[in-house]
Amino acid sequence: MRELAFMDLIQVVEQITNANRLRVSRSSLISKTRAMLRRLSSTLLEPLNARKKKIMKKFNRDAGLGSIIFYVVILICPLRLWAQDTELANYERDTLITAAKELMETTRYCALITLDKSGHPQVRTMDPFSPNEDMVVWMGTNKNSRKVREIRNDSRVTLYYEAPNGGGYVVIKGNAYLINDPEKNERFWKEEWNEFYPDKKTTFTLIKVLPIELEIVYYKRGITGSSKTWAVPHIEF
Numbered sequence: 416m417r418e419l420a421f422m423d424l425i426q427v428v429e430q431i432t433n434a435n436r437l438r439v440s441r442s443s444l445i446s447k448t449r450a451m452l453r454r455l456s457s458t459l460l461e462p463l464n465a466r467k468k469k470i471m472k473k474f475n476r477d478a479g480l481g482s483i484i485f486y487v488v489i490l491i492c493p494l495r496l497w498a499q500d501t502e503l504a505n506y507e508r509d510t511l512i513t514a515a516k517e518l519m520e521t522t523r524y525c526a527l528i529t530l531d532k533s534g535h536p537q538v539r540t541m542d543p544f545s546p547n548e549d550m551v552v553w554m555g556t557n558k559n560s561r562k563v564r565e566i567r568n569d570s571r572v573t574l575y576y577e578a579p580n581g582g583g584y585v586v587i588k589g590n591a592y593l594i595n596d597p598e599k600n601e602r603f604w605k606e607e608w609n610e611f612y613p614d615k616k617t618t619f620t621l622i623k624v625l626p627i628e629l630e631i632v633y634y635k636r637g638i639t640g641s642s643k644t645w646a647v648p649h650i651e652f
Contacts, residue, residue, distance in 0.1 A: 506638060506648045512550065514636045515585045515629055519576045520545050526575040527554070527622075529565040529591075536573075537565060543574070544603055550652065552587065552624040553603045557612070558595075563620065566591045572624060583633035587626050589652075594621040626652045 519525070527541045539562065543554040552574060556562060566572065574587040603621055612619045630649040632640055640647035 528573040586630040589626040
C-alpha cells in the first residue's frame with residue numbers, strides 16, 4: 416500500500432509539471448488530487464487525520480495549480496520521514512541487545528561522560544564490568560574524584576564504547592548512581608586496581624549506570640545506520 420501511495424504522488428506531480436503540454440484541465444487535476452489525498456489518508460496518514468482534514472477543507476475552498484503543488488509537497492514530507500524511520504525498524508530488540516553486549520565485551524575500556532555544574536560535558540576513560548542481562552553497567556572509581564561530585568549533582572550520563580578497528584560503537588544514555596556497599600565492592604573489583612586504592616575501604620566506590628536508551632552500529636553483525644540521515648538503530652529501556 417505504501418508503494419501505491421507513492422506512485423499516486425509521483426503521477427500527480429508529473430501531471431502538474433506537464434499540465435500545459437498535455438492540456439490537462441484544472442478540474443481534472445483537482446479531482447485526481449482529491450482522490451489521491453483520500454487514498455493516502457486511509458493507508459498512511461491515520462496519525463495525521465486532524466492535519467489532513469484541515470488541509471482538505473482549505474483545498475476544497477481554493478485549489479489552483481500552485482495550491483496542488485503545495486499540498487502534495489507538505490504531504491510528501493511526513494511520508495518521507497516515516498519511510499526513513501521504518502528503515503531502522505528492521506532490527507529486533509533482542510538482536511540489538513545481543514550485538515551491543517558482544518561489542519561492549521570486545522573492548523576493555525569505555526568513555527564515561529558526565530555534566531559539570533555549568534552543564535558542560537566532562538569525559539574520561541573507565542574500566543567497566545560487562546553489562547548484565549538488563550544492560551546495567553558497573554564500574555569503580557575514587558570517592559574524591561570529580562566524576563563523583565558531578566554524578567551527585569546530576570545523574571545523567573553517557574557511556575561510549577568503540578569496537579576495535581573502527582568496527583562500530585555503542586552509546587548508552589542513562590542515570591548513574593553511587594553505590595557504597597561492602598558486598599558489592601568485593602563483587603565488582605579487579606585485582607589490578609589494588610595499586611590505585613591503597614586504602615580501598617575509604618576511597619573506593621561503585622558507579623551503577625541504569626540505561627535509558629541505547630544506540631548501536633556494528634558492522635560485524637550488519638547493523639548500520641541510515642544512509643540518508645545517518646540515524647542509527649536504537650532502543651529504549
